Structures are given as structure tokens and as C-alpha cells.
Amino acid sequence: MSLITPEQFDSRSFIYRKHQQAQFAEVAGAAQVVSYQGQRFPEMGLTDLSVLPRFGLRGPAAADALVAAGLLPPDKPNTLTLSDEGLMVLRLGYTEYWVLAVPGATVDLPALEQQLSGPGIYPVYCHDSFAWLVMSGDHLADVMAKVCAVDLREQNFASGDLVMTSLARVSGVICRHQMAGKNVFSIFSDSASAGYLWDALLDAMDEFNGAPAGQNSLI
Amino acid sequence: MKIINCPLNGPRNSSEFVHGGEVRQMPDPNNCTDKEWADYVFYSDNLIGVVTEWWLHAPSGYWFIAERHTGSDEILRTYDPAEIYTSRVEFKAKEEPSASEEKTA
Numbered sequence: 001m002s003l004i005t006p007e008q009f010d011s012r013s014f015i016y017r018k019h020q021q022a023q024f025a026e027v028a029g030a031a032q033v034v035s036y037q038g039q040r041f042p043e044m045g046l047t048d049l050s051v052l053p054r055f056g057l058r059g060p061a062a063a064d065a066l067v068a069a070g071l072l073p074p075d076k077p078n079t080l081t082l083s084d085e086g087l088m089v090l091r092l093g094y095t096e097y098w099v100l101a102v103p104g105a106t107v108d109l110p111a112l113e114q115q116l117s118g119p120g121i122y123p124v125y126c127h128d129s130f131a132w133l134v135m136s137g138d139h140l141a142d143v144m145a146k147v148c149a150v151d152l153r154e155q156n157f158a159s160g161d162l163v164m165t166s167l168a169r170v171s172g173v174i175c176r177h178q179m180a181g182k183n184v185f186s187i188f189s190d191s192a193s194a195g196y197l198w199d200a201l202l203d204a205m206d207e208f209n210g211a212p213a214g215q216n217s218l219i
Numbered sequence: 220m221k222i223i224n225c226p227l228n229g230p231r232n233s234s235e236f237v238h239g240g241e242v243r244q245m246p247d248p249n250n251c252t253d254k255e256w257a258d259y260v261f262y263s264d265n266l267i268g269v270v271t272e273w274w275l276h277a278p279s280g281y282w283f284i285a286e287r288h289t290g291s292d293e294i295l296r297t298y299d300p301a302e303i304y305t306s307r308v309e310f311k312a313k314e315e316p317s318a319s320e321e322k323t324a
Contacts, residue, residue, distance in 0.1 A: 164279035171278035
């Protein structure tokens with residue numbers, strides 16, 4: 001039985017009330033769902049990783065600062081890089097970057113955030129204002145075709161690509177990348193509408209036996 | 220649904236975009252008259268014909284410029300604002316005379 005609950009922490013996912021019958025673990029000063037009781041890994045899973053640490057930066061000096069810190073900023077706008085240590089760098093537009101750690105990564109993001117500051121770099125807050133949902137399974141593009149007008153099939157949206165568009169009528173960032181050897185979509189969307197988006201995506205996934213999944217399915 | 224070609228994100232549904240008004244030359248805020256400034260801020264030409272306008276791709280927060288025919292609503296061209304605006308615009312407040320200068324004057 002889970003002894004850790006989201007209510008024990010000041011920092012919570014915006015949709016923690018949606019996670020019924022879940023087992024939590026403490027991650028980065030908050031409760032992260034690791035699995036749901038009595039459930040095997042579903043064919044298509046939707047995982048809430050909103051509590052995991054991340055930060056953003058933008059400005060004319062941002063790209064050079066990332067290189068100086070030993071990171072791999074993407075060459076082209078609207079793409080991402082994922083390092084072997086599990087550090088992900090998204091490039092949104094020309095001069096905005098988000099730095100994230102995938103579950104299980106051993107990266108000191110707060111130290112990196114301190115290092116990535118200075119003239120020509122402006123912080124971008126993408127943690128408490130955005131939900132991070134990860135969709136995994138074999139029918140990613142089929143599910144997204146029901147809620148999003150952009151063609152997200154693999155031939156037009158390869159691993160390492162991202163789009164900023166509207167899905168289920170709310171704005172969001174959709175990224176295709178690998179997590180634990182699986183093809184996944186990471187979806188970042190405004191925290192205020194995260195509860196709606198969670199339900200809307202699960203509804204779209206229902207046809208393909210989709211269900212909420214814990215972090216354990218992605219490690 | 221109409222499709223607008225965003226210079227950064229590519230062709231997208233028009234519902235993802237927000238209109239931002241005409242692209243106009245800003246008068247020098249420190250030296251222009253109030254009437255010139257009010258004209259710049261509050262009034263638009265509202266022409267029928269090809270106009271140059273600001274548009275926002277809302278999901279990415281990206282502003283760009285579009286040339287649109289206001290009669291046919293056809294968008295002829297879209298481009299990055301860097302084609303027109305090559306340097307950052309800085310605003311400096313007028314220097315107020317300091318208290319000590321006022322006393323001696």
C-alpha cells in the first residue's frame with residue numbers, strides 16, 4: 001500500500017486528483033505516480049510527468065551557453081536532442097530552449113539552471129505553468145489524428161521533431177522521442193487546462209485500449 | 220478551414236492564429252506630437268487592398284508579418300519580422316531635470 005500521497009507535498013501535479021488507486025514515489029520534492037494498482041502495462045499508456053524538474057531559457061546568448069555547459073542544443077528550430085544520460089533539450093522557435101530530464105535520469109538540473117544564466121539569457125518558466133504528459137504505445141499518430149490537425153505520422157514527424165500546435169483545441173507542444181526504447185509523444189500544455197486534456201486524450205486513446213500508466217512503464 | 224503558412228511552423232489551421240494589426244512605422248516617441256502618437260497607437264488605415272499585418276501563431280507565441288488582400292482575404296506572403304526589423308528597439312525615458320538643477324535655475 002502506498003504511504004506517499006501528493007497531499008504530503010507543497011508541489012503537486014495539477015491533475016493529482018485524477019490519479020486514483022495510484023502508487024506514488026517521491027521525486028524532486030513531489031509525488032510521482034509509479035504505477036496504478038492492479039494494472040499491467042496498458043497497450044497505450046498516458047503518464048503524467050508534470051512534477052519532474054525542467055526549466056527554460058531564451059535570448060541571443062542561450063544557444064552558446066548551452067554548448068558551453070556541455071549540452072547538445074538542437075541545430076534546427078522545432079527539434080529536440082536527447083542525450084544518453086536522459087537529458088532532453090527542446091528548441092522552441094529560434095531562441096527558446098527547454099531543458100528536461102526523463103524519468104530515471106541522473107542529472108542535476110538545478111545546478112545546470114544556475115550555470116545557464118547571464119547577459120543575453122532570460123529564464124523561461126515551464127515547470128509550474130505546464131503539464132508534461134507522455135503517451136506511449138503503437139498507435140500514437142492514430143490517436144493524435146483525432147485531436148490534432150498536424151500530420152504526426154512517422155514519415156512526416158520523425159523522432160526528434162516537435163510541433164507547437166493546438167490539440168483537442170488547447171495549445172500545446174508535441175514531441176516525438178524515445179523513452180526506455182519506446183516511441184513516445186511528450187505533450188506539454190497549459191497547466192490550467194491539464195485536467196481537461198488528460199480526460200480528452202484518454203477518451204481518444206480508449207479505442208486503442210489506452211489507460212493511465214505510471215512512470216515505471218517508461219523506465 | 221483556412222490554412223495560413225507560418226514562416227516558423229509551416230501551414231496550420233487559421234484557428235491557431237491571432238490578428239495583430241497593421242505594420243506601421245513607429246514615430247519617435249520622445250519627439251513626436253501627442254496627435255502623431257495617438258494616431259500610431261489607436262487608429263488604423265483600414266484599406267481595401269493588399270495590407271501588411273502582424274499575425275501571431277498562438278501555440279508558439281511567434282509573431283510574423285503577412286501580406287493580405289483585405290478584399291479577397293487571400294494571404295499573399297508571410298515572412299519573419301527580421302526581414303524588416305534588423306535591430307532591437309530600445310525605449311529611453313526623457314531625462315527629467317534633477318532637483319538640484321531646478322534649484323539653481
